[in-house]
Amino acid sequence: MGSSAATAPDKVNLAIEARGLIKRFDGFTAVDGVDLSVPEGAIYGILGPNGAGKTTTLRMLLGIIDPDEGVRRVLGHDRPHEVAHTIGYLPEERGLYPSMKAYEAIAFMGALRGLPLAEGRRRGKELLEAHGLGYAIDRQIRQLSKGMAQQVQLLGTLVHEPRLVVFDEPFSGLDALNQGKLERMIRGLAEKGTTVIFSTHVIAHAERLCDEVAIIAGGKVPFAGPVDVARDRIRPQVRLETRAQDGPWRAALPAEARHEGSFWYFSLPGSGIEPLLRALIEGEAGVLSLSIERAGLHDAFVAIAGEAAARALEASPDEETAR
Numbered sequence: 001m002g003s004s005a006a007t008a009p010d011k012v013n014l015a016i017e018a019r020g021l022i023k024r025f026d027g028f029t030a031v032d033g034v035d036l037s038v039p040e041g042a043i044y045g046i047l048g049p050n051g052a053g054k055t056t057t058l059r060m061l062l063g064i065i066d067p068d069e070g071v072r073r074v075l076g077h078d079r080p081h082e083v084a085h086t087i088g089y090l091p092e093e094r095g096l097y098p099s100m101k102a103y104e105a106i107a108f109m110g111a112l113r114g115l116p117l118a119e120g121r122r123r124g125k126e127l128l129e130a131h132g133l134g135y136a137i138d139r140q141i142r143q144l145s146k147g148m149a150q151q152v153q154l155l156g157t158l159v160h161e162p163r164l165v166v167f168d169e170p171f172s173g174l175d176a177l178n179q180g181k182l183e184r185m186i187r188g189l190a191e192k193g194t195t196v197i198f199s200t201h202v203i204a205h206a207e208r209l210c211d212e213v214a215i216i217a218g219g220k221v222p223f224a225g226p227v228d229v230a231r232d233r234i235r236p237q238v239r240l241e242t243r244a245q246d247g248p249w250r251a252a253l254p255a256e257a258r259h260e261g262s263f264w265y266f267s268l269p270g271s272g273i274e275p276l277l278r279a280l281i282e283g284e285a286g287v288l289s290l291s292i293e294r295a296g297l298h299d300a301f302v303a304i305a306g307e308a309a310a311r312a313l314e315a316s317p318d319e320e321t322a323r
Helices: 002-007 054-062 080-086 102-112 117-130 146-158 176-191 203-209 227-231 248-252 274-282 297-305 307-315
Strands: 014-025 028-039 043-047 069-074 087-090 164-168 195-200 212-217 220-226 237-242 258-260 263-267 287-293
Touching: 014 054, 014 195, 028 054, 028 195, 028 212, 028 220, 043 054, 043 176, 043 203, 054 069, 054 080, 054 164, 054 195, 069 080, 080 087, 087 146, 102 117, 102 146, 117 146, 146 164, 146 176, 176 195, 176 203, 195 203, 203 297, 212 227, 212 297, 220 227, 220 297, 227 297, 248 274, 274 287, 297 307
Parallel strands: 043 195, 043 212, 087 164, 164 195
Antiparallel strands: 014 028, 014 069, 212 220, 237 263, 237 287, 258 263
């Protein structure tokens, strides 16, 4: 698949493909022409502030709601309900029956996806043991902390061993320790070939985990593709320290170069660093240090979606409340 992907992108196996998705609620357009292509086995992030349309997009992909316009294919099917048994979905609204025991709650969630109840109970106990929650197997959900209950629901999302897992704001409400556990779990799923798609308003999670992202703002997707391609929208930044303050080498620096003390700051020239290095050496600039820093996903988000969307992203509370 790797070699053919460069010459024939349409041959890449896609877990999810959406074209022109539009959804309106009472005259308000929540999603406005979204296109997505999620490769099989990828970790794919939908990144945007609260109210940007992330949850509505996921619900359309899963067939929970239908788009007003556009088409979507999930695991090769036009009707997502036909493959519901191969999908795991963790919605933003967490909820388990409080009187159920932890392992029974996992089994119940598996049964909703076609897993026999007895097998679900067996797997539920195994999953709880494997994730350090063996002591909670027979505890009722009401006896668990919020974080533990979220972990039980997460395991229930995975108990039927789905090919595609969809998480809506999965990190919300988790402490740093459990966020780290979830990140490791997501990487483990991808290593086994499971496709993982998750929405988030936290750039750090997307940057650490995702192969590809869709940036969504105001119901539109101004960028969808590899994280590296998003970062490359901004040229890398160079920090140069020289012993000499002036000389013929100065002509080789870009016009926008900023001088502070013995340091120069500027964007990496389109010709690369080698011609500049030659000019610095031949001009006896006395290079003391030189570093090239690639743009992060945050800077790329600002460049792609705009300052207003970036401010909304940073202002998004931990709990997703908007559509």
